[in-house]
Amino acid sequence: DQQVKQNSPSLSVQEGRISILNCDYTNSMFDYFLWYKKYPAEGPTFLISISSIKDKNEDGRFTVFLNKSAKHLSLHIVPSQPGDSAVYFCAAISGGSYIPTFGRGTSLIVHP
């Protein structure tokens, strides 16, 4: 039973354009969400997070939006760069826990 779903296994975007990666969740107890970025042969690295008390968090070119009523979050990368090409994992944590539940990832390819 997937509690965190990333329904797009891959996304291809032109350099300079916006990349939008989506994530849906089913567990209403989740109250903290994270995005991790993973390059081949490396471990995931933390990118950005958002608490359920917010609906937006921005860090440079990266913005995460949270729609609690829809149980949906998205990661926007503007402008996209070739170095952003990686697998992006969405993860969620429920109150009282510190263990994230991960989605299966979306592979982003940014073409020069």
Added chain:
Amino acid sequence: DTAVSQTPKYLVTQMGNDKSIKCEQNLGHDTMYWYKQDSKKFLKIMFSYNNKELIINETVPNRFSPKSPDKAHLNLHINSLELGDSAVYFCASSQVASGGTDTQYFGPGTRLTVL
């Protein structure tokens, strides 16, 4: 100055063998984890140790035994390896604050192939 390191990076072995994967973190974190990334690419928690004590043990066969000699190390020993154990295993660490939302830092992964 690697934060979380794992050895070996690749491990190829025969069914039935026993093998170990080592993990070390130099971040001074108090909590360490083992994750398994299977063929479907999901990252699933296996174990969590806080200050050398087992906190979380998800539904994992008892052929898998974590060992934490000190809070900077969390090794994973696997007995009687099976084909289905083939996966990438990631070690991670974090400093668990009272809020419980501290970022996890991952090692580079160990790709285990069981033949």
